Amino acid sequence: MVNLATDLMGLNLKNPIIVSSCSLTHSPEGVKRCADAGAGAVVLKSLFEEQIEADTGDLLDDAVPVYHTEELDYLANTAKGKAAEDYLELIEKSKELVDIPVIASINCVTNRKWTEFAKYVEAMGADALELNISLMPKDFDEDPMAIEQHIYDIVSSVKHQVNLPVLVKIGPYFTSMPRVAKNIRKAGASALVLFNRFYQTDIDVDTLDFRSKNKYSAPGEMSNTLRWVSILYQRVGCSLIGNTGIHDGEGVVKQLLVGAKAVELCSTLYIHGMGQINLILEDLRKWMMDNDFETLDEFRGSLSQKNTSVPEYFERQQYIRALVGVD
Numbered sequence: 237m238v239n240l241a242t243d244l245m246g247l248n249l250k251n252p253i254i255v256s257s258c259s260l261t262h263s264p265e266g267v268k269r270c271a272d273a274g275a276g277a278v279v280l281k282s283l284f285e286e287q288i289e290a291d292t293g294d295l296l297d298d299a300v301p302v303y304h305t306e307e308l309d310y311l312a313n314t315a316k317g318k319a320a321e322d323y324l325e326l327i328e329k330s331k332e333l334v335d336i337p338v339i340a341s342i343n344c345v346t347n348r349k350w351t352e353f354a355k356y357v358e359a360m361g362a363d364a365l366e367l368n369i370s371l372m373p374k375d376f377d378e379d380p381m382a383i384e385q386h387i388y389d390i391v392s393s394v395k396h397q398v399n400l401p402v403l404v405k406i407g408p409y410f411t412s413m414p415r416v417a418k419n420i421r422k423a424g425a426s427a428l429v430l431f432n433r434f435y436q437t438d439i440d441v442d443t444l445d446f447r448s449k450n451k452y453s454a455p456g457e458m459s460n461t462l463r464w465v466s467i468l469y470q471r472v473g474c475s476l477i478g479n480t481g482i483h484d485g486e487g488v489v490k491q492l493l494v495g496a497k498a499v500e501l502c503s504t505l506y507i508h509g510m511g512q513i514n515l516i517l518e519d520l521r522k523w524m525m526d527n528d529f530e531t532l533d534e535f536r537g538s539l540s541q542k543n544t545s546v547p548e549y550f551e552r553q554q555y556i557r558a559l560v561g562v563d
């Protein structure tokens with residue numbers, strides 16, 4: 237009998253499929269739809285640090301600076317909004333409606349006073365808190381080590397406020413991913429989400445306007461995640477969650493083989509609908525039965541870099557013509 241149960245940071249997931257932060261989890265009803273469709277857990281749509289600061293102005297000494305350009309619209313239109321309050325209600329109502337873990341999410345770039353808000357997230361009953369941290373290096377003189385240190389400071393400031401497990405979702409662009417992963421763990425993260433998929437900027441050459449391109453990922457975008465989950469597996473002391481480009485059962489199997497504890501996904505749900513969760517779970521079960529596995533632990537990490545017989549495979553960065561056979 238196949239058992240898909242997954243222990244993630246002390247949370248019991250009935251299966252390793254987590255709906256990642258997106259508009260599908262922006263309302264309690266949306267969260268319920270994910271749970272009804274069979275998800276093992278959900279990450280709520282992110283609240284931005286600037287929204288917290290704008291809405292809890294009494295916590296702050298300074299005017300609200302804007303770091304995420306996405307926030308300009310929000311702050312212009314609803315400077316006296318109540319996004320932070322609404323977010324706490326979203327957590328509370330979602331927890332009432334579903335019995336799967338509900339993970340809150342905050343998009344952040346500083347360790348300012350907003351981090352105190354994490355306490356309220358915990359008090360409302362969130363099972364964990366995911367921090368989506370992506371610092372855009374705009375300063376031509378900024379030391380990369382200072383940028384990295386800033387990430388660690390955010391994580392430890394938040395951990396200082398809560399006992400909740402904290403997941404950290406990062407992008408793929410670091411000079412030394414192993415070092416960054418290890419230090420994020422040291423700062424207090426219980427899990428790393430590899431990797432966030434950034435907004436895809438594009439230009440319309442007819443109108444000369446900027447626009448976004450490929451809002452949803454494609455299955456071909458998964459290899460960087462496979463590489464790093466494989467290399468970091470059992471080497472940083474925290475759980476690894478695969479994200480970006482995981483669209484089907486085969487993608488989930490691959491992530492588990494390289495060592496992912498669970499996966500986060502959403503593009504495939506926008507493209508194929510919520511029924512995709514069940515199809516993924518059926519495919520995963522079938523693959524496990526065909527290969528005589530009863531639990532995920534029996535094969536998780538078997539193709540990680542430390543366990544595979546070809547550990548150098550995931551280190552390859554360049555093509556060698558003779559190997560590929562392409563002239």
Ligand SMILES: Cc1cc2nc3c(=O)[nH]c(=O)nc-3n(C[C@H](O)[C@H](O)[C@H](O)COP(=O)(O)O)c2cc1C
Pocket residue numbers: 256257258259281282283341343368405431432433451452453454479480481482500501502503504
């Ligand atoms: C419409 C949409 C909204 C998203 N909103 C958020 C968000 O608020 N916070 C966040 O951390 N990620 C957000 N994401 C990113 C996803 O959580 C996920 O990291 C990314 O899409 C890669 O996973 P996928 O390949 O399964 O789509 C969003 C993605 C989409 C498509």
